[in-house]
Amino acid sequence: MKYDLLIHNGVVVTMNPGRDILTNGIIGVRGGKIEWVEVESSTSEKPLPEASEVIDADGGIIMPGLVNTHSHLPMTLFRGLADDLPLMEWLNDHIFPAEAQHINPDSVFWGALLGCAEMLLSGTTTCCDGYFHEDKVAEAVDRIGMRAVLAQGVIDFPAPGVLDPRENVEFARGYTERWQAASPLISPSIFCHSPYTCSADTLKRAKAAANEKGLLFQIHIAETQSEIDQIRSERNVSPVKYLDGLGLLDERTLLVHAVWVDEEDIAIIAESKANISHNAGSNMKLAAGIAPVPEFLLSGCTVGIGTDGCASNNHLDLFQEMDLVAKLHKANTLDPTVLNAPSVLEMATRGGAKAVGLQQLVGCLEIGKEADIIILYSHRPHLIPMYNPVSHLVYTATGADVRDVVVSGNIVVKNRKILTIDLDDVMAEVQKIGQRIIGK
Numbered sequence: 001m002k003y004d005l006l007i008h009n010g011v012v013v014t015m016n017p018g019r020d021i022l023t024n025g026i027i028g029v030r031g032g033k034i035e036w037v038e039v040e041s042s043t044s045e046k047p048l049p050e051a052s053e054v055i056d057a058d059g060g061i062i063m064p065g066l067v068n069t070h071s072h073l074p075m076t077l078f079r080g081l082a083d084d085l086p087l088m089e090w091l092n093d094h095i096f097p098a099e100a101q102h103i104n105p106d107s108v109f110w111g112a113l114l115g116c117a118e119m120l121l122s123g124t125t126t127c128c129d130g131y132f133h134e135d136k137v138a139e140a141v142d143r144i145g146m147r148a149v150l151a152q153g154v155i156d157f158p159a160p161g162v163l164d165p166r167e168n169v170e171f172a173r174g175y176t177e178r179w180q181a182a183s184p185l186i187s188p189s190i191f192c193h194s195p196y197t198c199s200a201d202t203l204k205r206a207k208a209a210a211n212e213k214g215l216l217f218q219i220h221i222a223e224t225q226s227e228i229d230q231i232r233s234e235r236n237v238s239p240v241k242y243l244d245g246l247g248l249l250d251e252r253t254l255l256v257h258a259v260w261v262d263e264e265d266i267a268i269i270a271e272s273k274a275n276i277s278h279n280a281g282s283n284m285k286l287a288a289g290i291a292p293v294p295e296f297l298l299s300g301c302t303v304g305i306g307t308d309g310c311a312s313n314n315h316l317d318l319f320q321e322m323d324l325v326a327k328l329h330k331a332n333t334l335d336p337t338v339l340n341a342p343s344v345l346e347m348a349t350r351g352g353a354k355a356v357g358l359q360q361l362v363g364c365l366e367i368g369k370e371a372d373i374i375i376l377y378s379h380r381p382h383l384i385p386m387y388n389p390v391s392h393l394v395y396t397a398t399g400a401d402v403r404d405v406v407v408s409g410n411i412v413v414k415n416r417k418i419l420t421i422d423l424d425d426v427m428a429e430v431q432k433i434g435q436r437i438i439g440k
Helices: 072-076 088-101 106-122 134-144 165-180 200-213 226-235 238-243 264-271 280-285 293-298 316-334 343-347 350-355 389-397 421-438
Strands: 003-013 023-031 033-039 051-056 063-064 064-069 124-133 148-152 186-192 216-222 253-257 275-278 302-305 373-376 402-407 410-414
Touching: 003 033, 003 373, 003 389, 023 106, 063 389, 064 106, 064 253, 064 275, 064 302, 064 316, 064 350, 072 088, 072 124, 072 134, 072 421, 088 421, 106 124, 106 402, 106 410, 106 421, 124 134, 124 186, 124 216, 124 350, 124 402, 134 148, 134 165, 134 186, 148 165, 148 216, 165 186, 165 200, 186 200, 200 216, 216 238, 226 238, 238 264, 264 293, 275 350, 280 316, 280 350, 293 302, 293 316, 302 316, 302 343, 302 350, 316 343, 316 389, 343 350, 343 389
Parallel strands: 003 051, 003 063, 064 124, 124 148, 148 186, 186 216, 216 253, 253 275, 275 302
Antiparallel strands: 003 023, 023 033, 063 373, 373 402, 402 410
Protein backbone atom coordinates (compact mmCIF):
# COMPACT_ATOMS: atom_id res chain seq x y z
CA MET A 1 0.00 0.00 0.00
CA LYS A 2 1.47 3.33 -1.00
CA TYR A 3 1.94 6.28 1.31
CA ASP A 4 -0.11 9.46 1.01
CA LEU A 5 3.03 11.53 1.58
CA LEU A 6 6.74 10.79 1.68
CA ILE A 7 9.33 13.25 3.01
CA HIS A 8 13.00 12.44 2.45
CA ASN A 9 16.53 13.76 1.87
CA GLY A 10 16.83 15.77 5.07
CA VAL A 11 18.09 15.73 8.64
CA VAL A 12 15.20 14.41 10.73
CA VAL A 13 15.16 15.87 14.24
CA THR A 14 12.61 13.50 15.74
CA MET A 15 12.26 14.94 19.28
CA ASN A 16 11.20 11.45 20.31
CA PRO A 17 12.03 10.37 23.90
CA GLY A 18 15.52 9.35 22.75
CA ARG A 19 15.95 12.67 20.88
CA ASP A 20 17.11 10.69 17.85
CA ILE A 21 18.50 12.61 14.89
CA LEU A 22 18.54 10.85 11.52
CA THR A 23 21.20 12.41 9.31
CA ASN A 24 19.50 11.23 6.13
CA GLY A 25 15.98 10.43 7.20
CA ILE A 26 12.73 9.51 5.56
CA ILE A 27 9.13 9.76 6.82
CA GLY A 28 6.08 7.99 5.42
CA VAL A 29 2.59 9.36 6.11
CA ARG A 30 -0.73 7.62 5.62
CA GLY A 31 -4.18 8.73 6.80
CA GLY A 32 -2.75 11.85 8.40
CA LYS A 33 -0.44 9.88 10.68
CA ILE A 34 3.24 8.99 10.64
CA GLU A 35 3.66 5.31 9.66
CA TRP A 36 7.39 5.15 8.96
CA VAL A 37 10.46 6.97 10.25
CA GLU A 38 13.96 5.73 9.56
CA VAL A 39 17.28 6.43 7.89
CA GLU A 40 17.02 6.54 4.10
CA SER A 41 18.99 3.94 2.19
CA SER A 42 22.36 5.08 0.91
CA THR A 43 21.98 2.85 -2.12
CA SER A 44 21.11 5.24 -4.91
CA GLU A 45 19.61 2.48 -7.02
CA LYS A 46 17.03 1.61 -4.40
CA PRO A 47 13.78 3.38 -5.32
CA LEU A 48 11.70 5.36 -2.87
CA PRO A 49 8.53 3.71 -1.61
CA GLU A 50 5.46 4.57 -3.66
CA ALA A 51 3.60 7.69 -2.49
CA SER A 52 0.90 9.99 -3.80
CA GLU A 53 3.10 12.99 -3.04
CA VAL A 54 6.81 13.27 -2.33
CA ILE A 55 8.63 16.17 -0.69
CA ASP A 56 12.38 16.41 -1.21
CA ALA A 57 13.76 18.28 1.80
CA ASP A 58 16.91 19.08 -0.22
CA GLY A 59 19.21 18.55 2.74
CA GLY A 60 17.14 20.71 5.06
CA ILE A 61 15.89 20.01 8.57
CA ILE A 62 12.73 17.93 8.99
CA MET A 63 11.20 18.31 12.44
CA PRO A 64 7.93 18.36 14.39
CA GLY A 65 5.78 21.43 13.99
CA LEU A 66 6.22 23.83 16.91
CA VAL A 67 3.61 24.18 19.66
CA ASN A 68 2.80 27.72 20.82
CA THR A 69 1.28 27.30 24.29
CA HIS A 70 -0.18 30.80 24.64
CA SER A 71 -1.65 33.17 22.11
CA HIS A 72 -4.50 35.61 21.59
CA LEU A 73 -4.77 35.25 17.82
CA PRO A 74 -7.09 38.20 17.03
CA MET A 75 -4.70 40.58 18.78
CA THR A 76 -2.76 40.81 15.54
CA LEU A 77 -5.20 43.71 15.10
CA PHE A 78 -3.48 45.61 17.92
CA ARG A 79 0.16 44.94 17.03
CA GLY A 80 2.12 48.11 17.80
CA LEU A 81 -0.95 49.99 19.03
CA ALA A 82 0.36 50.46 22.57
CA ASP A 83 4.02 49.73 23.27
CA ASP A 84 6.46 50.44 26.10
CA LEU A 85 3.88 50.53 28.90
CA PRO A 86 3.38 48.71 32.23
CA LEU A 87 0.89 45.85 32.10
CA MET A 88 -1.99 47.48 33.98
CA GLU A 89 -1.72 50.76 32.09
CA TRP A 90 -1.40 48.82 28.83
CA LEU A 91 -4.48 46.74 29.64
CA ASN A 92 -6.80 49.28 31.27
CA ASP A 93 -5.97 52.39 29.24
CA HIS A 94 -5.38 50.89 25.81
CA ILE A 95 -6.22 47.22 25.19
CA PHE A 96 -9.51 46.83 27.06
CA PRO A 97 -10.94 50.05 25.48
CA ALA A 98 -9.74 49.01 22.00
CA GLU A 99 -11.33 45.59 22.44
CA ALA A 100 -14.61 47.11 23.61
CA GLN A 101 -14.77 49.33 20.54
CA HIS A 102 -13.33 47.20 17.76
CA ILE A 103 -13.66 43.51 18.65
CA ASN A 104 -16.61 41.89 16.91
CA PRO A 105 -17.13 38.57 15.10
CA ASP A 106 -15.86 39.92 11.78
CA SER A 107 -12.70 41.54 13.16
CA VAL A 108 -11.93 38.47 15.30
CA PHE A 109 -12.18 36.17 12.28
CA TRP A 110 -9.82 38.20 10.10
CA GLY A 111 -7.36 38.96 12.90
CA ALA A 112 -7.23 35.29 13.85
CA LEU A 113 -6.77 34.19 10.25
CA LEU A 114 -3.80 36.54 9.92
CA GLY A 115 -2.34 35.19 13.16
CA CYS A 116 -2.71 31.62 11.94
CA ALA A 117 -0.94 32.51 8.70
CA GLU A 118 1.93 34.11 10.59
CA MET A 119 2.27 31.04 12.78
CA LEU A 120 2.18 28.51 9.96
CA LEU A 121 4.70 30.46 7.90
CA SER A 122 7.05 30.45 10.90
CA GLY A 123 6.69 26.75 11.66
CA THR A 124 4.04 26.64 14.38
CA THR A 125 1.48 23.95 13.59
CA THR A 126 -0.34 23.96 16.96
CA CYS A 127 -1.33 26.88 19.15
CA CYS A 128 -3.18 27.21 22.45
CA ASP A 129 -5.38 30.29 22.26
CA GLY A 130 -7.86 32.22 24.34
CA TYR A 131 -10.01 35.18 23.39
CA PHE A 132 -13.53 36.51 22.95
CA HIS A 133 -15.80 35.44 20.07
CA GLU A 134 -13.73 32.26 20.02
CA ASP A 135 -16.26 30.66 17.67
CA LYS A 136 -14.87 32.93 14.97
CA VAL A 137 -11.29 32.06 15.94
CA ALA A 138 -12.23 28.39 15.54
CA GLU A 139 -13.70 29.12 12.11
CA ALA A 140 -10.45 30.81 11.08
CA VAL A 141 -8.32 27.93 12.37
CA ASP A 142 -10.55 25.43 10.61
CA ARG A 143 -10.38 27.42 7.37
CA ILE A 144 -6.59 27.55 7.27
CA GLY A 145 -6.05 23.95 8.42
CA MET A 146 -4.04 24.50 11.59
CA ARG A 147 -4.22 22.52 14.84
CA ALA A 148 -5.26 24.38 17.98
CA VAL A 149 -6.59 24.31 21.51
CA LEU A 150 -9.04 27.21 21.48
CA ALA A 151 -10.57 28.71 24.60
CA GLN A 152 -13.50 31.03 25.07
CA GLY A 153 -12.40 33.85 27.37
CA VAL A 154 -14.18 34.39 30.69
CA ILE A 155 -14.03 37.66 32.60
CA ASP A 156 -16.24 39.30 35.23
CA PHE A 157 -17.18 42.43 33.34
CA PRO A 158 -18.96 43.08 30.05
CA ALA A 159 -16.85 41.64 27.26
CA PRO A 160 -17.16 41.38 23.48
CA GLY A 161 -19.93 38.89 22.77
CA VAL A 162 -20.89 38.49 26.43
CA LEU A 163 -22.39 41.75 27.67
CA ASP A 164 -23.80 40.21 30.87
CA PRO A 165 -20.93 38.81 32.98
CA ARG A 166 -23.37 36.56 34.79
CA GLU A 167 -23.59 34.52 31.58
CA ASN A 168 -19.84 34.22 30.97
CA VAL A 169 -19.33 30.62 32.09
CA GLU A 170 -22.49 29.30 30.43
CA PHE A 171 -21.49 31.05 27.22
CA ALA A 172 -18.09 29.36 27.39
CA ARG A 173 -19.75 26.02 28.08
CA GLY A 174 -21.94 26.42 25.00
CA TYR A 175 -18.89 27.25 22.89
CA THR A 176 -17.11 24.07 24.01
CA GLU A 177 -20.16 21.96 23.20
CA ARG A 178 -20.33 23.39 19.68
CA TRP A 179 -16.68 22.65 18.91
CA GLN A 180 -15.85 19.50 20.85
CA ALA A 181 -16.51 17.26 17.86
CA ALA A 182 -16.72 19.83 15.05
CA SER A 183 -13.15 19.48 13.73
CA PRO A 184 -10.40 16.91 14.34
CA LEU A 185 -7.88 19.76 14.48
CA ILE A 186 -9.66 21.82 17.15
CA SER A 187 -9.83 21.10 20.88
CA PRO A 188 -12.09 23.54 22.78
CA SER A 189 -11.06 24.97 26.13
CA ILE A 190 -12.07 27.58 28.73
CA PHE A 191 -9.83 30.51 29.67
CA CYS A 192 -10.42 32.61 32.80
CA HIS A 193 -8.52 35.85 32.30
CA SER A 194 -6.96 36.06 35.77
CA PRO A 195 -7.64 35.80 39.51
CA TYR A 196 -8.04 39.59 39.67
CA THR A 197 -10.68 39.82 36.92
CA CYS A 198 -12.66 36.68 37.85
CA SER A 199 -14.33 35.99 41.18
CA ALA A 200 -13.76 32.79 43.12
CA ASP A 201 -17.22 31.62 42.09
CA THR A 202 -16.50 32.29 38.41
CA LEU A 203 -13.17 30.48 38.62
CA LYS A 204 -14.69 27.40 40.23
CA ARG A 205 -17.65 27.27 37.84
CA ALA A 206 -15.38 27.67 34.81
CA LYS A 207 -13.04 24.91 35.99
CA ALA A 208 -16.02 22.64 36.70
CA ALA A 209 -17.37 23.28 33.20
CA ALA A 210 -14.00 22.34 31.70
CA ASN A 211 -13.74 19.24 33.87
CA GLU A 212 -17.18 18.03 32.81
CA LYS A 213 -15.89 17.64 29.25
CA GLY A 214 -12.30 16.72 30.11
CA LEU A 215 -11.04 20.00 28.64
CA LEU A 216 -8.04 22.21 29.34
CA PHE A 217 -8.61 25.11 31.76
CA GLN A 218 -6.35 28.12 31.22
CA ILE A 219 -5.58 31.21 33.30
CA HIS A 220 -3.05 34.06 33.45
CA ILE A 221 -1.39 33.77 36.86
CA ALA A 222 1.30 35.57 38.89
CA GLU A 223 2.26 37.73 35.93
CA THR A 224 3.28 40.90 37.80
CA GLN A 225 4.34 42.06 41.24
CA SER A 226 1.19 44.20 41.45
CA GLU A 227 -0.95 41.09 40.98
CA ILE A 228 0.87 39.39 43.84
CA ASP A 229 0.33 42.42 46.07
CA GLN A 230 -3.37 42.61 45.17
CA ILE A 231 -4.12 38.93 45.75
CA ARG A 232 -2.12 38.85 48.98
CA SER A 233 -3.96 41.92 50.31
CA GLU A 234 -7.35 40.45 49.39
CA ARG A 235 -6.77 36.74 50.11
CA ASN A 236 -3.67 36.66 52.32
CA VAL A 237 -2.07 34.04 50.04
CA SER A 238 -0.14 33.99 46.77
CA PRO A 239 -2.10 33.67 43.51
CA VAL A 240 -0.91 30.06 43.10
CA LYS A 241 -2.00 29.11 46.63
CA TYR A 242 -5.30 30.88 46.01
CA LEU A 243 -6.01 28.80 42.88
CA ASP A 244 -4.87 25.66 44.66
CA GLY A 245 -7.26 26.37 47.51
CA LEU A 246 -10.10 26.65 45.02
CA GLY A 247 -9.26 23.23 43.60
CA LEU A 248 -8.23 24.58 40.20
CA LEU A 249 -4.80 22.98 39.79
CA ASP A 250 -4.45 19.62 38.07
CA GLU A 251 -2.99 18.06 34.91
CA ARG A 252 -5.67 19.75 32.80
CA THR A 253 -4.75 23.26 33.97
CA LEU A 254 -2.45 25.60 32.06
CA LEU A 255 -0.88 28.39 34.12
CA VAL A 256 0.20 31.22 31.84
CA HIS A 257 3.21 33.36 32.84
CA ALA A 258 3.76 32.18 36.47
CA VAL A 259 6.50 34.77 36.92
CA TRP A 260 6.13 35.76 40.58
CA VAL A 261 6.22 32.42 42.37
CA ASP A 262 8.22 31.19 45.35
CA GLU A 263 9.53 27.74 46.28
CA GLU A 264 6.25 26.77 47.94
CA ASP A 265 4.31 27.81 44.84
CA ILE A 266 6.60 25.75 42.62
CA ALA A 267 6.14 22.71 44.88
CA ILE A 268 2.35 23.13 44.70
CA ILE A 269 2.42 23.34 40.90
CA ALA A 270 4.67 20.30 40.62
CA GLU A 271 2.57 18.19 42.99
CA SER A 272 -0.68 19.18 41.25
CA LYS A 273 0.81 18.37 37.83
CA ALA A 274 -0.49 21.68 36.48
CA ASN A 275 1.30 22.91 33.35
CA ILE A 276 3.08 26.19 32.65
CA SER A 277 3.28 28.40 29.58
CA HIS A 278 6.45 30.50 29.61
CA ASN A 279 6.17 33.78 27.67
CA ALA A 280 9.62 35.31 27.87
CA GLY A 281 9.21 37.94 25.14
CA SER A 282 5.93 39.32 26.42
CA ASN A 283 7.13 39.30 30.02
CA MET A 284 10.28 41.18 29.03
CA LYS A 285 8.45 43.76 26.91
CA LEU A 286 5.96 44.51 29.70
CA ALA A 287 8.76 44.37 32.31
CA ALA A 288 6.72 41.80 34.21
CA GLY A 289 9.76 39.82 35.32
CA ILE A 290 11.46 36.50 34.63
CA ALA A 291 9.72 33.22 35.42
CA PRO A 292 11.89 30.67 37.29
CA VAL A 293 11.85 28.16 34.44
CA PRO A 294 14.99 26.26 35.48
CA GLU A 295 13.42 25.69 38.91
CA PHE A 296 10.15 24.59 37.32
CA LEU A 297 11.95 21.99 35.23
CA LEU A 298 14.07 20.74 38.15
CA SER A 299 10.84 20.27 40.11
CA GLY A 300 9.37 18.13 37.32
CA CYS A 301 6.89 20.68 36.02
CA THR A 302 5.86 20.58 32.37
CA VAL A 303 6.75 23.87 30.69
CA GLY A 304 5.91 24.99 27.17
CA ILE A 305 6.78 28.19 25.33
CA GLY A 306 4.24 30.80 24.27
CA THR A 307 4.46 34.06 22.41
CA ASP A 308 1.39 35.69 23.99
CA GLY A 309 -0.62 37.98 21.73
CA CYS A 310 0.81 40.34 19.14
CA ALA A 311 -0.11 43.40 21.21
CA SER A 312 2.32 42.43 23.97
CA ASN A 313 5.02 40.62 22.01
CA ASN A 314 4.53 41.94 18.46
CA HIS A 315 5.42 38.66 16.72
CA LEU A 316 4.34 35.01 16.70
CA ASP A 317 7.67 33.47 15.68
CA LEU A 318 8.43 30.65 18.09
CA PHE A 319 11.95 30.25 16.70
CA GLN A 320 12.78 33.76 17.88
CA GLU A 321 11.13 32.93 21.18
CA MET A 322 13.28 29.82 21.67
CA ASP A 323 16.46 31.85 21.19
CA LEU A 324 15.19 34.41 23.69
CA VAL A 325 14.21 31.80 26.28
CA ALA A 326 17.60 30.10 26.19
CA LYS A 327 19.63 33.30 26.44
CA LEU A 328 17.41 35.09 28.97
CA HIS A 329 17.81 32.40 31.60
CA LYS A 330 21.54 32.05 31.03
CA ALA A 331 21.94 35.78 31.61
CA ASN A 332 19.58 35.76 34.59
CA THR A 333 21.38 32.89 36.34
CA LEU A 334 24.88 33.75 35.11
CA ASP A 335 25.12 30.11 34.07
CA PRO A 336 25.69 29.31 30.37
CA THR A 337 24.65 25.69 30.91
CA VAL A 338 21.10 26.54 32.00
CA LEU A 339 18.35 25.70 29.50
CA ASN A 340 20.56 24.18 26.85
CA ALA A 341 19.39 23.93 23.24
CA PRO A 342 17.88 20.41 23.47
CA SER A 343 15.82 21.32 26.53
CA VAL A 344 14.50 24.52 24.95
CA LEU A 345 13.60 22.73 21.72
CA GLU A 346 11.77 20.15 23.80
CA MET A 347 9.77 22.94 25.46
CA ALA A 348 8.69 24.13 22.00
CA THR A 349 7.71 20.64 20.81
CA ARG A 350 7.07 17.67 23.14
CA GLY A 351 6.84 19.78 26.27
CA GLY A 352 4.45 22.22 24.67
CA ALA A 353 2.26 19.40 23.40
CA LYS A 354 2.07 17.91 26.89
CA ALA A 355 1.35 21.30 28.47
CA VAL A 356 -1.78 21.74 26.33
CA GLY A 357 -2.91 18.12 26.57
CA LEU A 358 -1.98 16.97 23.07
CA GLN A 359 1.04 14.79 23.86
CA GLN A 360 -0.66 11.70 22.44
CA LEU A 361 -1.07 13.43 19.07
CA VAL A 362 1.85 15.77 18.37
CA GLY A 363 5.20 17.05 19.58
CA CYS A 364 7.58 14.53 18.02
CA LEU A 365 8.09 12.49 14.88
CA GLU A 366 7.36 8.88 15.73
CA ILE A 367 5.08 6.18 14.37
CA GLY A 368 1.46 6.72 15.33
CA LYS A 369 1.68 10.48 15.88
CA GLU A 370 -0.18 12.97 13.74
CA ALA A 371 1.89 14.10 10.76
CA ASP A 372 2.49 17.69 11.86
CA ILE A 373 5.85 18.32 10.22
CA ILE A 374 7.90 21.31 9.12
CA ILE A 375 10.90 21.53 6.80
CA LEU A 376 13.52 24.24 7.05
CA TYR A 377 15.94 25.39 4.37
CA SER A 378 19.57 24.54 4.98
CA HIS A 379 21.25 26.36 2.07
CA ARG A 380 21.38 29.76 3.72
CA PRO A 381 24.46 31.65 4.91
CA HIS A 382 23.46 31.67 8.57
CA LEU A 383 22.81 27.91 8.58
CA ILE A 384 26.12 26.77 7.07
CA PRO A 385 28.04 24.83 8.28
CA MET A 386 25.68 22.78 10.43
CA TYR A 387 27.53 20.83 13.11
CA ASN A 388 24.51 20.47 15.36
CA PRO A 389 20.98 20.88 13.94
CA VAL A 390 19.43 21.39 17.38
CA SER A 391 21.80 24.28 18.07
CA HIS A 392 20.83 25.86 14.75
CA LEU A 393 17.12 25.47 15.49
CA VAL A 394 17.37 27.25 18.83
CA TYR A 395 20.11 29.83 18.30
CA THR A 396 20.24 30.53 14.57
CA ALA A 397 17.07 29.76 12.64
CA THR A 398 14.06 32.04 12.39
CA GLY A 399 10.55 31.46 11.15
CA ALA A 400 11.61 32.82 7.77
CA ASP A 401 13.70 29.67 7.29
CA VAL A 402 10.61 27.44 7.26
CA ARG A 403 9.94 26.18 3.73
CA ASP A 404 7.13 23.62 3.97
CA VAL A 405 4.49 22.88 6.61
CA VAL A 406 2.35 19.75 6.94
CA VAL A 407 -0.58 19.44 9.36
CA SER A 408 -2.24 16.05 9.85
CA GLY A 409 -0.65 14.89 6.62
CA ASN A 410 -1.94 17.85 4.59
CA ILE A 411 0.54 20.25 3.00
CA VAL A 412 -0.60 23.72 4.09
CA VAL A 413 2.59 25.65 3.24
CA LYS A 414 4.71 24.81 0.19
CA ASN A 415 7.82 26.78 -0.73
CA ARG A 416 6.70 29.48 1.75
CA LYS A 417 3.26 29.90 0.17
CA ILE A 418 0.11 29.14 2.14
CA LEU A 419 -2.08 26.84 0.09
CA THR A 420 -5.32 26.95 2.08
CA ILE A 421 -6.18 30.68 1.96
CA ASP A 422 -5.53 33.77 -0.15
CA LEU A 423 -3.10 35.57 2.14
CA ASP A 424 -3.26 38.82 0.16
CA ASP A 425 -7.01 38.99 0.73
CA VAL A 426 -6.54 38.37 4.46
CA MET A 427 -3.92 41.11 4.77
CA ALA A 428 -6.15 43.52 2.86
CA GLU A 429 -9.07 42.88 5.21
CA VAL A 430 -6.92 43.35 8.30
CA GLN A 431 -5.48 46.54 6.83
CA LYS A 432 -9.03 47.91 6.51
CA ILE A 433 -9.76 47.04 10.13
CA GLY A 434 -6.53 48.72 11.19
CA GLN A 435 -7.55 51.91 9.42
CA ARG A 436 -10.82 51.88 11.35
CA ILE A 437 -9.01 51.33 14.65
CA ILE A 438 -6.85 54.42 14.18
CA GLY A 439 -9.80 56.44 12.88
CA LYS A 440 -8.86 56.84 9.22
